[in-house]
Amino acid sequence: MRNIKLTIEYDGKRYLGWQRLGDTEKTIQGKIETILAQMTGEKIEIIGSGRTDAGTHARGQVANFKTASTFETEKMLDFLNRYLPRDIVIKQVEEVAERFHARYHATSKTYSYYIWNDVIPTAFHRAYSFHYPKRLDSEKMNEACQLFIGKHDFLGFSSLKKTKKSTVRTIETISIQKEGSLIRFTYVGDGFLYNMIRIMMGTILEIGSGEREIATINQVFKEKIRTQAGETVPAHGLFLDEVSYK
Amino acid sequence: MRNIKLTIEYDGKRYLGWQRLGDTEKTIQGKIETILAQMTGEKIEIIGSGRTDAGTHARGQVANFKTASTFETEKMLDFLNRYLPRDIVIKQVEEVAERFHARYHATSKTYSYYIWNDVIPTAFHRAYSFHYPKRLDSEKMNEACQLFIGKHDFLGFSSLKKTKKSTVRTIETISIQKEGSLIRFTYVGDGFLYNMIRIMMGTILEIGSGEREIATINQVFKEKIRTQAGETVPAHGLFLDEVSYK
Numbered sequence: 163m164r165n166i167k168l169t170i171e172y173d174g175k176r177y178l179g180w181q182r183l184g185d186t187e188k189t190i191q192g193k194i195e196t197i198l199a200q201m202t203g204e205k206i207e208i209i210g211s212g213r214t215d216a217g218t219h220a221r222g223q224v225a226n227f228k229t230a231s232t233f234e235t236e237k238m239l240d241f242l243n244r245y246l247p248r249d250i251v252i253k254q255v256e257e258v259a260e261r262f263h264a265r266y267h268a269t270s271k272t273y274s275y276y277i278w279n280d281v282i283p284t285a286f287h288r289a290y291s292f293h294y295p296k297r298l299d300s301e302k303m304n305e306a307c308q309l310f311i312g313k314h315d316f317l318g319f320s321s322l323k324k325t326k327k328s329t330v331r332t333i334e335t336i337s338i339q340k341e342g343s344l345i346r347f348t349y350v351g352d353g354f355l356y357n358m359i360r361i362m363m364g365t366i367l368e369i370g371s372g373e374r375e376i377a378t379i380n381q382v383f384k385e386k387i388r389t390q391a392g393e394t395v396p397a398h399g400l401f402l403d404e405v406s407y408k
Numbered sequence: 409m410r411n412i413k414l415t416i417e418y419d420g421k422r423y424l425g426w427q428r429l430g431d432t433e434k435t436i437q438g439k440i441e442t443i444l445a446q447m448t449g450e451k452i453e454i455i456g457s458g459r460t461d462a463g464t465h466a467r468g469q470v471a472n473f474k475t476a477s478t479f480e481t482e483k484m485l486d487f488l489n490r491y492l493p494r495d496i497v498i499k500q501v502e503e504v505a506e507r508f509h510a511r512y513h514a515t516s517k518t519y520s521y522y523i524w525n526d527v528i529p530t531a532f533h534r535a536y537s538f539h540y541p542k543r544l545d546s547e548k549m550n551e552a553c554q555l556f557i558g559k560h561d562f563l564g565f566s567s568l569k570k571t572k573k574s575t576v577r578t579i580e581t582i583s584i585q586k587e588g589s590l591i592r593f594t595y596v597g598d599g600f601l602y603n604m605i606r607i608m609m610g611t612i613l614e615i616g617s618g619e620r621e622i623a624t625i626n627q628v629f630k631e632k633i634r635t636q637a638g639e640t641v642p643a644h645g646l647f648l649d650e651v652s653y654k
Contacts, residue, residue: 171531219532243529251531283489285417285497286465286536 163228165262166238168208169254170194170223175289175398176249180214180223190214190250194225197245201238202231211264211271211405215357217397219290222253222272224405226264262407270334270406273349275363276399280343287344292399298345298370300338306369307336307347309379310362318382319362319391320355329355348403357394365392409474411508412484414454415500416440416469421535421644422495425462426469436460436496440471443491447484448477457510457517457651461603463643465536468499468518468650472510508653516580516652519595521609522645526589533590538645544591544616546584552615553582553593555625556608564628565608565637566601575601594649603640611638 172190182191191208198206208227214220233241235255242252276291278284283293310333317329333351340346347366349359365382368374374392382391418436428437437454444452454473460466479487481501488498522537524530529539556579563575579597586592593612595605611628614620620638628637 173531239528248529248534249531251529253528282485282499283494283497285419285495288494290532 163230163260165258165260166227166229166235167254167256167258167262167264168194168225168227168242168252169256170220170225171251171253172220172223173249173289174214174217174219176247177216179216179218180210180212180220190220190223191225193246193250194242194252197242198227198229200245201233201241202229204229204231209264211268212353212402214402215360215397215400218400218402219398220402222404223402224264224268224407226258226262228260264405267407268353268405269408270350270352271354271402272404272406273354273359274401274403275347275349275359275395276401277345277347277367278343279345282343284343289398290401291344292395294367296367296371298367299372300340300370302372302376303338303366303370306366306376306379307338309376310336314383315386316355316358316383318386318388319358319365321357321361321388321394322355331355331358359400360394360397361388361391363392363399364395367395368392409476409506411504411506412473412475412481413500413502413504413508413510414440414471414473414488414498415502416466416471417497417499418466418469419495419535420460420463420465422493423462425464426456426458426460426466436466436469437471439492439496440488440498443488444473444475446491447479447487448475450475450477455510457514458599458648460648461606461643461646464646464648465644466648469648470510470514470651470653472504472508474506510651513653514599514651515654516596516598517600517648518650518652519600519605520647520649521593521595521605521641522647523591523593523613524589525591530589535644536647537590538641540613542613542617544613545618546586546616548618548622549584549612549616552612552622552625553584555622556582560629561632562601562604562629564632564634565604565611567603567607567634567640568601577601577604605646606640606643607634607637609638609645610641613641614638 178188180190182189208225211224239255278291278293281295313332335350337348424434426436428435454471457470485501524537524539527541559578561576581596583594
């Protein structure tokens with residue numbers, strides 16, 4: 163069997179998220195699997211690097227699948243982009259070693275979260291950023307970001323119930339870029355728990371607007387109580403930018 | 409009567425263009441006039457700096473209207489942005505001199521046109537750029553832009569029928585910026601005829617892709633025959649960025 167790696171861009175607006183549910187119609191995974199089945203005549207299951215929530219976007223989601231078909235990768239790229247809805251685009255198709263696994267072998271992920279920080283809303287970025295009109299203190303937000311960097315148990319910053327699996331993750335960097343009213347927060351780490359970025363982001367915003375003390379971050383790390391962290395910000399400001407492999 | 413100036417941003421995707429038609433529902437002008445009537449109790453007609461086509465976007469359209477109402481401009485801004493559809497945003501409301509006229513007094517306009525220049529399409533910019541997969545020669549396009557700059561009779565580069573009104577316009581600058589696969593062409597001039605930017609843009613692309621000789625530009629200036637110029641590129645790549653006044 164050949165093992166094929168896909169790099170995928172999608173506008174998550176119209177979808178229930180990455181992960182196929184019973185009905186394949188409203189998920190990214192489902193849409194791609196349907197077209198792959200048409201192309202190969204096989205029943206194909208693709209493995210994503212991880213789920214993305216309903217409404218979340220991706221510039222560089224990665225997935226792989228096994229197939230006996232002999233299509234050239236270039237032909238696959240053309241076929242997929244011809245028949246997929248136009249808000250899902252395959253950027254790259256590569257044949258990879260048979261052991262390659264999009265989820266298990268991912269070593270690092272990059273996400274961006276966008277804030278539209280202005281009293282006046284935006285006509286263009288509204289599906290791709292969270293409108294947050296309160297004044298934000300950049301220095302306080304920078305300080306808060308520094309506290310998240312490194313290896314921590316992020317259970318309190320996730321929507322997971324208590325679990326036997328490890329909830330320890332390492333964040334390499336969080337950077338902040340501002341262009342006019344649009345602020346981009348870029349998170350790089352070895353992995354992120356369910357809702358972890360959206361809860362960290364909500365916590366950082368509450369610190370930036372002065373509603374929350376920076377010290378609460380270390381308190382949540384220690385006590386691991388979700389309700390002590392900030393709000394979960396909406397999914398539509400979040401982009402999965404890149405998944406890295408060794 | 410007070411004279412009020414509006415600066416308006418809109419995503420033109422869902423609209424039939426700026427100009428109100430019989431039914432007000434599907435135009436930007438119609439939408440704004442409806443809300444202004446609700447706010448003031450008056451029948452208000454707004455004067456735009458110029459029309460934009462169905463599907464064309466704006467970051468800085470300007471309009472003015474007369475009113476006897478005594479609302480503060482800040483209140484107007486809040487009211488409009490509260491009740492307008494979310495793809496139309498009022499950026500600024502100012503009280504101006506009674507003689508100010510958004511169309512007659514405009515001295516210069518800036519438009520941008522976006523090209524997605526890649527074989528692989530885009531999931532995000534597709535409503536805001538024209539997908540043009542052919543390879544483009546930047547130097548040839550630069551040369552073509554230079555020929556458009558200055559004072560010319562642009563009748564052959566417009567969709568106007570022969571008219572008694574002057575079709576002479578002056579283009580100050582055309583600049584090209586590239587960021588990845590996205591190319592932005594910025595046009596600054598004292599005014600643009602119907603479809604003029606979309607036809608210049610189509611002509612520049614045909615020159616850039618090698619399908620057309622640069623010399624045809626001066627030929628169209630001389631002979632003023634629309635069919636000798638390039639294709640009219642789609643409206644959805646076009647943004648009205650700014651309207652300037654003395």
